[in-house]
Amino acid sequence: MGIDVLGPLTIEGDQKALGRRDRVVVAALAVHPGEVVSAEQLADVLWGEQLPPSWPKVVQGCVVRLRKVLGTHAIETLPLGYRLVVPLDEIDAQRFDRAVVRARELLAADEPERAGVVLADALTLWRGRPLTELDGWDAARVETARPAA
Incomplete structure (x- = not known):
């Protein structure tokens, strides 16, 4: 399983397998692999300040669909949010x-x-501008602006 964010987001090299919202959620989780990202943070990156009333169900739906693509254990649900738990080598x-x-x-x-x-x-891992799905999200801006490890 490969999650590539150093350019347009792809899963296993397939850019079209996920809808926009699902791409945003997996990209947001991939910015902080192994760390908890709250449902509120995911809603913020999806809609900004204009949250629809159904936002909790929409975020849940994204996670359900992503588990079908990434594997049932790839995203954990925790009391404070969600955590991407794929091996770090799977994220470019x-x-x-x-x-x-x-x-x-x-x-x-x-x-x-x-x-x-x-x-x-x-x-060679770079295929374009990174984290394009997360334009405008502060956490992604910080990530793309930081110097390489």
Whole structure:
């Protein structure tokens, strides 16, 4: 299972498998893998300040559909919200961050050629502007503006 956010969101390389709301929810969860994201935060990224009365059911519906695509245990429901619990290697942004850390280690070990190879491989993960589904959401703005690990 691959969740790619370094460009238009794709799951297993398929960009059209999910509706807009489902893409927004999985992207929001992928920004903080392993951390709880509240239903209110997900509603905020979906609608901003203009929440429809049915927003809790819509968020629940998105999670149900995402579990069908990602696997039933990929998203946990907790008292405070939802948590994406896929291996970090399944999220391209996480793989990129780990590659940057590895390249720095190689540079510190005076292995610039190997560091260059690791970074070149990491750059292939980028397919365009990251987290486009989350335009306007503060958490995504912070994530896209931060320097690489």
